[in-house]
Amino acid sequence: MARSGQVTFAGVLLALLGALNALDGTAAIARSHVFVADAHFVIGGLRAWGWVLLALAFVQLAAAWGVLSERAEWARWTGVGALGLNAFAQLAFTPAYPLWAVIVIALDVVAVYALTALWPAAPREAVGG
Template identity: 45%
Template sequence: MASTSTGPSVAPAGPSSSHHPLRIGWTAFAAVLMIFGGAMAIFEGIAAIARNNVFIATRDYVFRFNLTGWGWIHLALGIVIVIAGCALFTGAAWARVTGIVLAGLSALANFLWLPHYPLWSIVLIALDVFIIWALCADSYEEKESV
């Protein structure tokens, strides 16, 4: 006897929105940029802690901070950013939110770092803004495809 199925047919599973190639690409690119930017912040922090005479201090700037203190801030922030960038490769939602927050903090820290290293600060601020955009664009695409 032939057996007939009376239940609903199951269609083969297609690619889910979490595995969309563009989504994976932007997240991976943001993760790589976070690791790179975090490593640069670590090197900035080490340079500021080790030798205060490496950086220029502008006298007529609105705010003035201790260079060694900023070195420790950049070092700690850089380490946390590298860890969060590595966590982004897991695809966890908390890593994306953490990445957005840390990129915002990094942009703020680099804005305050402008008197000491203006060109590099502007480069890292642009990098942080792009990281925030890439991580937010991913979550927008996910909502749109649902």
């Protein structure tokens, strides 16, 4: 089945967010100096949230592969779930890098829209005889 431009957009955006989360998570685990110093987190610390972002990145990249290569429903809904969780993780990550977290949350919303509203409907089979 041919892939539409909207599905490609959704898959590429999902892959981009996964790659950004992988970079963010790795930097947080390594205690990079790109983050705000002495940021206070409600739960855990910078390294803990770095591991969360890295785990979400792997899920997002796997879902992006499924969307781009197979146009699979499991990948679509895995991507939607991972993007929703990522938005919450970025909310918790806001004290470390406020502007970046807000930008990633906005991209998460656009990607969820692309995976839901822009996803082409499956062709309907004839009902009855």
